[in-house]
Every structure is written in C-alpha cells, then in structure tokens.
Amino acid sequence: DAIAYGLDAPYAVDYHDRLPSTNDRARELAVEGAADVLVVAGEQTGGRGRLDRTWNSPSGGVYASLLVRPDRPPAHAPIFTLAAAVAVTRACREAGVDAVIKWPNDVLVAGSERKLAGILTEMEGEADRISWLIVGIGANVDVAAADLPETATSVREAGGDADRRRFCQRIVETFHDLRLDPDDVLPAWREYAVTLGRAVRVETPGGVVEGEAVDVAFPGALVVRTDDGERTVHAGDCEHLRPA
Numbered sequence: 001d002a003i004a005y006g007l008d009a010p011y012a013v014d015y016h017d018r019l020p021s022t023n024d025r026a027r028e029l030a031v032e033g034a035a036d037v038l039v040v041a042g043e044q045t046g047g048r049g050r051l052d053r054t055w056n057s058p059s060g061g062v063y064a065s066l067l068v069r070p071d072r073p074p075a076h077a078p079i080f081t082l083a084a085a086v087a088v089t090r091a092c093r094e095a096g097v098d099a100v101i102k103w104p105n106d107v108l109v110a111g112s113e114r115k116l117a118g119i120l121t122e123m124e125g126e127a128d129r130i131s132w133l134i135v136g137i138g139a140n141v142d143v144a145a146a147d148l149p150e151t152a153t154s155v156r157e158a159g160g161d162a163d164r165r166r167f168c169q170r171i172v173e174t175f176h177d178l179r180l181d182p183d184d185v186l187p188a189w190r191e192y193a194v195t196l197g198r199a200v201r202v203e204t205p206g207g208v209v210e211g212e213a214v215d216v217a218f219p220g221a222l223v224v225r226t227d228d229g230e231r232t233v234h235a236g237d238c239e240h241l242r243p244a
C-alpha cells in the first residue's frame with residue numbers, strides 16, 4: 001500500500017505501513033549518509049510535534065519526511081519549513097479545501113481555523129553548511145474527526161478529495177520546485193498566510209511579543225509591530241501564537 005510513487009521529483013521513496021516516526025526513520029537514513037529520500041508511513045505510533053508535543057497519527061493521514069542536504073547555512077533552515085507549509089496548503093486547495101497558513105508551521109481550514117497539518121523540521125548543521133535537514137509533514141487527509149484532537153480536522157471532513165497518494169505527490173512536487181527556487185517561497189507564503197495583518201501574542205522563551213503581525217522575513221521570521229517598534233520573532237522561538 002505504498003501511497004507515494006510515480007513522483008515527478010527525484011526522491012527515493014522509503015515506505016512503511018507503520019513507523020514510530022518518519023522523522024526518526026529519516027534521521028537513521030541521514031546518519032547512514034542517504035540524501036533525497038522521502039520516508040512515508042501509513043500510520044505512526046510515536047508521531048512527534050514541536051517542543052515534545054505529540055502528533056496523533058492514525059491510519060489515513062499522510063506522514064512524510066523529506067531528507068535533503070541543501071547547500072546552505074544552518075540559519076536558513078526555516079525557509080524549508082515555510083516551503084513545506086506552502087506545499088501542504090497548495091495540496092489542500094487542489095483537493096478542494098480552503099486552507100491557510102498560521103505562522104510558523106500550521107495549516108488550518110480558513111474560517112474554522114481547525115488544524116489540518118503541521119510541520120516538524122529537524123537539522124544537523126556544520127559551521128557554515130547544513131549537513132542534513134528533515135522536513136516532517138503530518139497531514140490529516142483521509143481521517144475521521146473522531147480520531148483527531150478537537151482542534152483538528154481533515155481534508156475528508158472538510159469535504160475535500162482525500163486521495164492520499166495524490167496529496168503526497170503534490171506536496172513533494174511543490175516542495176521540490178520551491179527548493180530549487182527558494183525566492184518563490186515567501187511570496188507564496190504571504191499569499192496563503194492568515195497571520196499577517198492580525199493582532200498576535202507570541203510566547204517565546206525570552207518573553208511575550210504582542211502587536212500586529214506585519215510580515216514574514218527571510219528565512220522565516222515573523223515581523224511584529226509592537227508599541228516599542230518592530231520586533232522579529234524567529235520560528236524556532238515560538239512556543240504559542242495566539243490572537244492578542
């Protein structure tokens with residue numbers, strides 16, 4: 001039941017019916033020296049979110065990790081998270097679901113703001129170059145609402161085309177196009193973003209930043225206009241982003 005094949009992008013597909021976590025499997029492959037691999041699982045038993053959170057990974061979702069070795073400095077890693085968010089949002093829209101991006105890594109249904117997908121990027125860097133980068137994508141495609149947290153929904157529940165194989169292919173193809181043309185990431189991201197123009201409250205380890213989200217800056221930081229001027233919040237520092 002390989003859900004990903006016939007990709008119009010150069011990735012070796014490593015498919016498993018069930019894995020603890022596709023990111024962990026991709027990391028094993030990275031340590032072995034592999035590159036340009038797409039790890040896909042039918043379900044996960046230990047799916048991870050950011051900051052030690054859990055990712056519910058029932059059968060019917062798309063659980064995919066792309067292992068790449070971009071020739072870029074480690075500080076550029078967030079641009080790949082944004083590229084993945086654009087790819088997932090586009091795949092949702094092509095499946096007939098009006099999806100939007102909430103900075104930094106959530107894909108939501110417009111209006112209800114229920115979460116359709118999330119992205120977990122992990123990386124190992126040398127001094128001036130990324131050694132490997134794993135972009136893990138969890139998307140609720142052909143999943144019942146009962147199998148998801150209350151704040152979540154799926155492509156199927158939202159009335160979209162829940163073909164996992166097509167969905168996964170579209171993600172990988174868009175991600176690959178953006179990887180080749182990273183200058184296209186931020187314009188596409190801005191077009192899909194729901195966060196910009198909103199009053200936000202961002203919780204970070206260094207404190208709370210509150211104001212209006214006005215833009216996203218390379219490689220993926222949120223620019224917030226506060227009472228004390230513009231503040232730039234790095235994606236990796238965001239613990240929670242809430243309406244202010």
Ligand code: BT5
Nearest residue numbers: 021022023047048049050053055056118119136137138152
């Ligand atoms: C994320 O974390 O949104 C990143 C999720 C990445 C999952 C993929 S699946 C393939 C790869 N392998 C892995 O092990 N992980 C990656 P975060 O922003 O921390 O959001 C996590 C929060 O979303 C949880 O605390 C729940 O509130 C909620 N959540 C959990 N499972 C969900 C689901 N299936 N759909 C929507 N929301 C969910």
